[in-house]
Amino acid sequence: MVEKVCENVAIIGCGYVGRAVACHLQKQGHFVTATTTRKERVTELEEVAAQVVIMTGNDAKAVKSVVQNQDTCLVSLAPISTRQVDAEVYRETYIPTAENLVAALKENSSVKQLIYLSSCSVYGNKNGEWVDETFGVDTDNEYNQVLGEAEQILLSSVREDLSVCILRLGGIYGPGRELMKRLSRLAGKRLPGSGENVGFWIHLDDSVRAVDFARQHRFNGIYNLVNDLRWTYRELCDYVCDKQGLERIVWDASQPSFRPLNAQISNRKIKAAGYTLIHPQTIV
Structure with a gap:
């Protein structure tokens, strides 16, 4: 596939990943429009985007305006909070944005690629089984229900173009995380669960490059x-604590784990599509 010299790319939500994607694409010569809900972030985002728009996803007119004349749209949302939020705040963040975006795209012929950043947590508790993209979304966890619903709303906008x-x-x-x-920071603490759930991680570099790869190759699905x-x-925390000479975490298997995801996540599909991980094994 021949890469266009310059694309117009809108990034709805410029947090940790969104900002990094904006920086990467701008360096490549693309015209990046970044959105934020906070006025105080405008100056920071102007360093990585040609245009910064203050908006919320529940503003249908603003969503429609920001996707005008765009080639690609990336949705990278997170609730506005410095602490854990309840499921209703999640719903208020994700669902109106997804619905307004789909409505806007029905009247838009310029956008050729929509990319949405979701989470592997949507699989929930699969009792440690291997899962791939064909497995259903966890319906027991309210947060996962919201993420899965947002996915389906956005997937409904697929069309030939x-x-x-x-x-x-x-x-x-x-970096920074x-x-x-x-x-x-958890060294020496007592945490609920056995610690035997497998953790699944992705480096910021791979998050950015995979978004760009999906954009270039027009991924569907x-x-x-x-x-x-x-x-x-348990293995990861023991490694971190041992490496720094800290007291290991104590796991309390009599208590349910605070992590809803318990599954082995397959990454075969994206590899088969041609993406090569930058950090396949590096974790710390």
Whole structure:
């Protein structure tokens, strides 16, 4: 596939991943429009985008305006909060944005590629089984219900001239979100569960490059985006604590795990599509 010299790309939601994608695409010469809900982030985003728009996804007119004359649209949302939010806040963040975007795309012929960043957590508890993109979404967890519903709303916009790609990401780590620092804060603490759930991770670099790969190759459908490492949380936390000479975490198997995902996530589909991981094994 021949890469266009320059595309117009709208990024709805410029948090950790969205901002990094904007920076990557702008360096390639693409015209990037970044959206944010916070006025105080405009100056920061102007460093990585040609245009910054303050908007919320529940503003249908704003969504319609931002996708005008775009070639690609990336949706990279997160609830606005510094703490864990309830499922209703999740719904208010994801569903109106998805619905308004689909409505806008019905009247838009310029957008050829829509990419939505979802999460592998949607699989929920599969009792440690291997799962791929054909498996159903967890309907017991309210957060996963919302993420799965948003996926289906966006997938409904597929048409002959519009590809829709859902990237289900593992836990994201990278600069500013180093796992060594994050997990070392748990040293010596007692945590619920056995710690035997396998953790699934993806480096920021791979998150960015996979988005660009999906854009260039006009991906359709759902793809898991996780690295090749298959460590349990216990193994990973023990490694981090031992490496820094810290007291290991104590796991309380009498208590249910606070992590809803319990499955082995396959990344074969995205590899078969031609994507090669930058950090297949690196974790810390």
